[in-house]
Amino acid sequence: MCGSGVQPNVVVYSCLLRGYCRSGRWRDVGKVFEEMSRQGIEPDVIMFTGLIDDLCKEGRMGKAAKVKDMMVQRGLEPNVVTYNVLINSLCKEGSVREALALRKEMDDKGVAPDVVTYNTLIAGLSGVLEMDEAMGLLEEMIQGDTVVEPDVVTFNSIIHGLCKIGRMRQAVKVREMMAERGCMCNLVTFNYLIGGFLRVHKVKMAMNLMDELASSGLEPDSFTYSILINGFSKMWEVDRAEMFLRTMRQHGIKAELFHYIPLLAAMCQQGMMEQAMVLFNEMDKNCGLDAVAYSTMIHGACKSGDTKMVKQLIKDMLVEGLAPDAVTYSMLINMYAKLGDLEEAERVLKQMTASGFVPVVAVFDSLIKGYSAEGQINKVLKLIHEMRAKNVALDPKIISTIIRLPEQTPLLWSATTASVPHSHGPSILQSAPPSLTPVHHYHVALTSRAL
Numbered sequence: 001m002c003g004s005g006v007q008p009n010v011v012v013y014s015c016l017l018r019g020y021c022r023s024g025r026w027r028d029v030g031k032v033f034e035e036m037s038r039q040g041i042e043p044d045v046i047m048f049t050g051l052i053d054d055l056c057k058e059g060r061m062g063k064a065a066k067v068k069d070m071m072v073q074r075g076l077e078p079n080v081v082t083y084n085v086l087i088n089s090l091c092k093e094g095s096v097r098e099a100l101a102l103r104k105e106m107d108d109k110g111v112a113p114d115v116v117t118y119n120t121l122i123a124g125l126s127g128v129l130e131m132d133e134a135m136g137l138l139e140e141m142i143q144g145d146t147v148v149e150p151d152v153v154t155f156n157s158i159i160h161g162l163c164k165i166g167r168m169r170q171a172v173k174v175r176e177m178m179a180e181r182g183c184m185c186n187l188v189t190f191n192y193l194i195g196g197f198l199r200v201h202k203v204k205m206a207m208n209l210m211d212e213l214a215s216s217g218l219e220p221d222s223f224t225y226s227i228l229i230n231g232f233s234k235m236w237e238v239d240r241a242e243m244f245l246r247t248m249r250q251h252g253i254k255a256e257l258f259h260y261i262p263l264l265a266a267m268c269q270q271g272m273m274e275q276a277m278v279l280f281n282e283m284d285k286n287c288g289l290d291a292v293a294y295s296t297m298i299h300g301a302c303k304s305g306d307t308k309m310v311k312q313l314i315k316d317m318l319v320e321g322l323a324p325d326a327v328t329y330s331m332l333i334n335m336y337a338k339l340g341d342l343e344e345a346e347r348v349l350k351q352m353t354a355s356g357f358v359p360v361v362a363v364f365d366s367l368i369k370g371y372s373a374e375g376q377i378n379k380v381l382k383l384i385h386e387m388r389a390k391n392v393a394l395d396p397k398i399i400s401t402i403i404r405l406p407e408q409t410p411l412l413w414s415a416t417t418a419s420v421p422h423s424h425g426p427s428i429l430q431s432a433p434p435s436l437t438p439v440h441h442y443h444v445a446l447t448s449r450a451l
Contacts, residue, residue, distance in 0.1 A: 049082045056089035084116045091124030119153050126161030163196025198231025233262035268300025291322045302335040326357040337370035365398040
């Protein structure tokens, strides 16, 4: 380019540097810097920060850190914007400790944090529920050597984290602190507090906030109604959840799947399958159905033992190009095993494994109980062997199931002692109480293998 008489400018060099940084061609990055110097163009903090920002946005944190190191090597010190970019990227990927280490580095280098620095760190700590540290940073902002005034984003992050862990008294105190500092609550603040109070079943407090929200001139949004519907659905107050769904639609807000699903789940959990089917059809008409909606209905139908509905839902689901998940397969197996249709349960199990899912311990527990009730001990043993082969960890429920298996001494003795490795079997069997049947010895050996 230079040979043709056209002189590259800062924009051209920046593009070259971005490309080389993304591909990790650090020697070429160095050559570009040398070429810039020959042309009398020196990269500055803004250019380096731009490169770091681009890499962070692409999730290339390691390369961004490398660019920061190159920046320092060239005698340039990162400024607060540089640090904010890096801290934000680390917090987004959950590396809050590393972000806090950069905050300490800022102190060591005399770079003063600003409100963005604090907001990013507080949001990161709140996201991983480290609320004591988040509160410590808030205190540092207002009582530190250099006061940094918190804004509504700061307070909302703190309130959100406190609400998620049920520390509502503290959340209310933070809200009072907002008012004392002249910071007005916005809709996000109200949404977090309403959700927090519903989570701890403080319905009156949540409704008082709804009244306050309206009197302050704010309008509930889609997220507000989602919080209300979800909160009342989890308390199984289906009528109130339905009322808020209707109110939302009356206010011109379109109902989406995330509004419907909690209410549908509450209906299914309570066996309200007729109402659930009406809602399910409404969902199909208004916003379409996804795998979660089908799975929720299937779980309800399984719980009520309605095999006809289950089969129709599975059929419709597959027609829509949607695949059952591991939980749905497990629920189907459990239902068929309880109904004594073990052939169908086995068929679903094969379909489950063919779909790439590993059966969980609850699946084996259901099948073992089913075959045990029918006296099919060979099938029981086959399942126990399969559990071992798949390294399925035992839980107290299935251990209890195995201990309660009926005694079939000759068959179980030969099968169990043959299947327990010699290195484990004798010592374990010798230490077991004499009253245990051979299948109980097998349970002891299984437990040892699982530990």
